[in-house]
Amino acid sequence: MSVLVYTESEEGKFKKIAFEAVSYAKGIANMLGTKVTAVSINGKHTDQLGKYGASKVLSVSSEQLDNFNALAYADVIAQAAQQEASNVVIISSSANCKYLAPLLAINLEAGYVPNVIELPFSITPFNIKSNVFSNKAFANSEITTEKKLIGLAKNAFGIVESNTSSIQENFSPVISEDNLHTKVTSVEKSTDKITIADADIVVSGGRGLKGPENWGMIEELAETLGAATACSKPVSDLGWRPHSEHVGQTGKPVSSNLYIAVGISGAIQHLAGVNSSKVKVVINSDSEAPFFKAADYGIVGDAFEYVPQLIQKLKEFKSNNA
Amino acid sequence: MKILVCISHVPDTTSKINFTDENSKFDTNGVQFVINPNDEFGLTRAMWFKEKQGATVHVVNVGGPETEPTLRKALAIGADQAIRVNAIPTDGFFVAKQLAHVVKEGAYDLVLGGRESIDYNGGMVPGMISKLTGFNFINTCISLEVDGSNAIAAREIDGGKEIISTSLPLIVGGQKGIVQESDLRIPNMRGIMQARSKPLNVTEPIDSNSEINFDNFSKPDAKGSVKLVDNVNDLVELLHNEAKVI
Ligand SMILES: Cc1cc2nc3c(=O)[nH]c(=O)nc-3n(C[C@H](O)[C@H](O)[C@H](O)COP(=O)(O)OP(=O)(O)OC[C@H]3O[C@@H](n4cnc5c(N)ncnc54)[C@H](O)[C@@H]3O)c2cc1C
């Protein structure tokens, strides 16, 4: 009967979104008058999950699951849901979770709502609010199946502590060879850089920066803030920056705490992908740039003048607050 | 190789999003509909397989008669044949059930869909089709090569990419990268003329339920106006004390 939550980890370390997902699961469990069970695949220090409300943690450790495999991971979560007789299953919105979610939904025969931003309005009927139309609107929908799969949008609910003593159990699902036809042969990943998906702060540059040779200050600003770097679509189409940095409606979504846009006009397709960031700052020389209508704070001015000053000021701020 | 490209018919990215009937329906008034951008990348890759590897390319949409111009556009770009499953797409599960049926009936080897459609952002239809048909599945696919029944693909992951080896039959959720922006094709006059005489078959839906009811929609509150500052000292102070993000 418990609410089941999948807690994603990377190289054994839980992601922040996993803690957020447990916090959210605890919120639903309270509404249902039940408890939270977390399932973890190759995660270490699973006792941490109690802090956010997990009463039980099912730990899977398997070398076969070292590389992410959507079909196999979905199968593991489904088996955990079955064991716990869970009718409500919570996952995050990472690339991996979005990959496995539709497989899990079919597996469980559960209605799936992605991009969920709040606790349900009601449990019977099960009514829930989610982002649609690339963050330009919300849908209130009802999940009509007995089982429900909820994909929680990043940074929507937040991490909430609720010290719970948690039982740790080993869980040994059946991993079918049939699930392993799709194999990862290599992974290319810059390990020293903060990813857009994980970052609390994202610093993004647009065509206003004139050319790739001017990105030094964007990288330095990002480094000073411990932020990830991103860019607008034309910047990646022009090859100034890698495609993996392209954010917006057709690129990566950003839902960080702070998004700093430098020399970006704020076209509707760009804003659609970054609007769910909590606080947006824009630096643009044109006071008419549409981004000023979507931003919280702005400087109308030349990036080449203000960005170096901002870096300087932030360095001072950091050493004063260290 | 027989390829099926799933085309979702969506409002153009610049559309104003409004709702009617007490906020229960998307307001299509004045809205231009287009091929979902993620599907257009997949369709363009399918054209490459057609031209370089002799593949046959069909396109499919689950929707009412109003989606036919979108399917004709896909034919004008070069698809050989279109299928419209005559049903209102009530939720992702319902659409996936219809498409899984089309996939099985048509004995396709490769199905190209998009990472997500830009209207409901479900990101679920291709994955569900794969589970319903037993096809292999790769999501957020940014490159795809097929050699006989083997396929090598790259998938975008948070912070990098993975190279994946798998086999046909296969379904992918594609996005920019599977072809580049500059590879996209604008239909020419000849293509548009030819599209008129290519088959567009309408089939009736199979029996299926939906799992999600979209009751109503709302829009975010209008944003308060931006606070402009003219120096970085004020900015840092506001970000620290007011916004509390640094
Ligand atoms: C189907 C479709 C999908 C799209 N998807 C995306 C998407 O996902 N993401 C995306 O970003 N775009 C997307 N776009 C493109 C989008 O419409 C815009 O063209 C793009 O966002 C503009 O990028 P930009 O702001 O960097 O460039 P520009 O619009 O050229 O703006 C540059 C800005 O820099 C400012 N500037 C110039 N010099 C300086 C200076 N010295 N200091 C400070 N500011 C300066 C200018 O005032 C201007 O506002 C899409 C378009 C389409 C049609």
Ligand SMILES: Nc1ncnc2c1ncn2[C@@H]1O[C@H](COP(=O)(O)O)[C@@H](O)[C@H]1O
């Ligand atoms: N009504 C539809 N008809 C055909 N294909 C669809 C339809 N809806 C979704 N798809 C396909 O599924 C992908 C993901 O859509 P979604 O799950 O709705 O975000 C789209 O990019 C299309 O390739």
